[in-house]
Amino acid sequence: MEAMTEKRSRSPNYPALSLPIAIEKVGILYKNLHTHAAPRDVVAKGLGYQSLSGPSATVISALVKYGLIERSGEGWKVSDRSLRILHPHSPNERSVAIREAAHDPGLFAELFERFGEHAPNDDLLHNYLARKAFVPSAVPLVILAFRDTLELLRQESGADGSPTETAPESLPVSLCSTLSQ
Numbered sequence: 318m319e320a321m322t323e324k325r326s327r328s329p330n331y332p333a334l335s336l337p338i339a340i341e342k343v344g345i346l347y348k349n350l351h352t353h354a355a356p357r358d359v360v361a362k363g364l365g366y367q368s369l370s371g372p373s374a375t376v377i378s379a380l381v382k383y384g385l386i387e388r389s390g391e392g393w394k395v396s397d398r399s400l401r402i403l404h405p406h407s408p409n410e411r412s413v414a415i416r417e418a419a420h421d422p423g424l425f426a427e428l429f430e431r432f433g434e435h436a437p438n439d440d441l442l443h444n445y446l447a448r449k450a451f452v453p454s455a456v457p458l459v460i461l462a463f464r465d466t467l468e469l470l471r472q473e474s475g476a477d478g479s480p481t482e483t484a485p486e487s488l489p490v491s492l493c494s495t496l497s498q
Contacts (some may be wrong), residue, residue, distance in 0.1 A: 329449055331424040333458065334379040335465030336415065342376050343385040343399045352400070354389035382422040412473045419466050424449075428463060436467055 332339065342364055349363040361373035377393070380386040387396040398414050405411035420426050428436065428445075436442060439460055446456045 329424065329451065330382075330422075331451075331455075331459050332379040332382040332422045332462060333375045335462040335469070336383060336419050337465055337469045339376075339379050339383050339385055339418075340399075340402055340415075340469075343380055343395060344403055346380075346386070347395045347399065347403055350395070352395050354392035354394040356392050360386070360393050383418040384421045385418060415469060415473050419470055424459070425463060425466065434467060434470055436463065 334342070345365055346360065346363045349365075350360070355363065357374075357377060358369040360377055361369040364373060364376055366373035366376075377386070381393075383398075385396055385399045385402075386393045398418060401410050401414035402418070405414070420429055428442075431445070432442075442460050442463070443456050446459055447453070451459060
């Protein structure tokens with residue numbers, strides 16, 4: 318009789334970082350590599366990691382999902398969207414780029430379409446994600462990343478819907494501890 322092998326459950330694709338943390342990370346990458354294309358292992362080092370590993374690959378993946386880095390030849394480089402966030406010509410340019418980034422990951426686009434930019438309570442999000450086949454341990458991380466991303470969108474829009482300046486130190490960083498170096 319053959320031994321049954323257990324298949325590891327995986328959640329659908331989602332950014333493992335909130336957008337505020339991803340912006341912080343791409344700022345580090347920009348400081349170290351500017352806009353030069355580099356292979357993934359060099360990108361990992363530019364992000365401050367010793368090598369390409371699970372944590373650095375997770376960060377790189379999130380940056381790709383938000384459109385903050387992009388393919389360039391055989392490497393990766395800081396995207397124009399990142400430059401519009403890090404060094405905008407106007408607050409509106411930054412606000413638009415942040416909104417684009419927030420809506421870029423497939424799961425977040427789906428959540429925005431279903432719930433708008435005023436997400437429902439955690440129980441409803443948890444139920445929705447569970448029905449989308451997320452493993453239970455991933456659900457709180459997804460909710461946290463989504464909520465922090467929503468908070469950044471709120472910070473970027475004034476009460477009248479106009480963009481406001483957001484100081485980097487005021488960005489939500491509650492997810493940072495899960496992927497700290």
